[in-house]
Each structure stands twice: as C-alpha cells, then as structure tokens.
Amino acid sequence: MAYLCTATTCAQLDVLEVCINHYPVISLDSSNSDVVIGLEPVAEYLRISATIHGWLRGEGALEMARVVSSLPDNCVVVEIGCFLGSASILLAGVRRVRGSGKVHCVDPFDCTGDQLSAPIYSQLLTEQGEKSPRQCFDENIRAASLTNWIEVHEGRAEEVVKTWVAAIDLLFLDGDQSPNGARRAYDDWSPFIKTGGIIAIHNSADREYAADHDGSRLLALEELCPPRYSDVRLCGATHFAKKLK
Numbered sequence: 001m002a003y004l005c006t007a008t009t010c011a012q013l014d015v016l017e018v019c020i021n022h023y024p025v026i027s028l029d030s031s032n033s034d035v036v037i038g039l040e041p042v043a044e045y046l047r048i049s050a051t052i053h054g055w056l057r058g059e060g061a062l063e064m065a066r067v068v069s070s071l072p073d074n075c076v077v078v079e080i081g082c083f084l085g086s087a088s089i090l091l092a093g094v095r096r097v098r099g100s101g102k103v104h105c106v107d108p109f110d111c112t113g114d115q116l117s118a119p120i121y122s123q124l125l126t127e128q129g130e131k132s133p134r135q136c137f138d139e140n141i142r143a144a145s146l147t148n149w150i151e152v153h154e155g156r157a158e159e160v161v162k163t164w165v166a167a168i169d170l171l172f173l174d175g176d177q178s179p180n181g182a183r184r185a186y187d188d189w190s191p192f193i194k195t196g197g198i199i200a201i202h203n204s205a206d207r208e209y210a211a212d213h214d215g216s217r218l219l220a221l222e223e224l225c226p227p228r229y230s231d232v233r234l235c236g237a238t239h240f241a242k243k244l245k
Helices: 010-022 040-050 058-070 086-098 117-126 133-143 157-163 179-192 215-223
Strands: 025-027 036-038 076-080 102-107 150-154 168-173 193-202 229-235 238-243
Touching: 040 058, 040 086, 058 086, 058 168, 058 193, 058 229, 058 238, 076 086, 076 179, 086 102, 086 133, 086 168, 102 133, 133 150, 157 179, 168 179, 179 193, 179 215, 193 215
Parallel strands: 076 102, 076 168, 102 150, 168 193
Antiparallel strands: 025 036, 193 238, 229 238
C-alpha cells in the first residue's frame, strides 16, 4: 500500500520501535490485569500512522493506543482536527483490532487553523501535488483498509457540533491551537463526554509556545483537574484525563 506523506524522520521511527519493543502488551483495563492485548496486532497501525504527516508520536502515540484499546465495545471516538489522517489511522486501527467502535473525524479539510499552523498545513499539502486535504485523507484511510471504521464530518467543529447527539467515550482535541479556538472546541464538545470517558488534549506539554499557539496548553492547565477530571497525565505532548462528572 502507498501512503501519502512519508516524511517521518528516522528518529521518530526509532522512538516508535523502542515503544513497540519495550511494551509487549497493552493493558485494556487498569482495574483488570487479566485483560490485555498484544501490541503486535496494533504495531502496524502505529507504523502506518508514523509515516504520514502528523504530530502524535512516540510515547503519546503508544498511550493513545492503550487508551483506545481500553474503551468499551461499540465506543464512540471523536477526533477534532484530522489533517491527513495520521492519528485517525491509529485510533481506527486499534478499534479494528478490538472488533467494534467508530471513529468520527471532524475537520474542514481546508488547511485553516491558528496563525502558526495554517502555513505549515499548506506547505505540507503542496508535497502532495494538486490533491486536496480531503483527497489525501481519504486515500490514506483507504490504503490502511479503515474506511468502514471511520465516519468523516467535513466542517468546522463549531458547526458539526450543532447536530451532534451521541455520548462520547474518547474526545481527542487536536484542532485549532489558538486560545479561542481550543477553548471553543472544548466548550462545545466536552459536555458530550460520558462520565468515565476520556479526554485527550494534544500539544499541551509544558514548553515555550509561539504567540497564539498555546491554546491547548492553557486548556489543559485550566480544565484538567478535580472535581471534573481525574487520572490526569501527560504522555509526550498529549494530556489524558478521565471525566468524573
């Protein structure tokens, strides 16, 4: 299969291999040590994800695989901000291994975003020739044989949410990184997370951020704390937390 955007660095692949070799199993449920899944069935999706332009890598990618594996049967996963489908493939691939669930990918597919991100998206897209972001995304998903595990909602998150009704088991926020954009996505979508469900906020590590690019970091600091969330942890560049109420 040919995947678009094979620009992963050797260092990223090395980190991925270390993760795969270091963790032979993924625990599905921290409360039940007898329920585990071998990492090898999802290793191919980790590898495919790493070959497509994206930012969920290394420790963060491995923890995402753990979290998605732990979700209940027929779970609902929502990804806000999908770009070319790198993280989407990881999310859907793990659920394919589990045998149920649906990943809902929300993106306008127009390379818009905060002031720092938008030019990067456009630059990366030019490497794909004359294809649109949606064309690249669809081709990557088809190449990974995951079309039936993903439902695309093409549009801005604030518009798509107007007709959204389903409870969410995992909300992955990786869209507009500006303070206003990140805040709006959270305010619009977090009420749909089930009690006991998971939120993941990417690009929220403690580091220096460019102007207007620290929205996810601020969101994690302001929201991911008791009494609303527990089990807050940072893995790579992504914060994970369990919703309490």
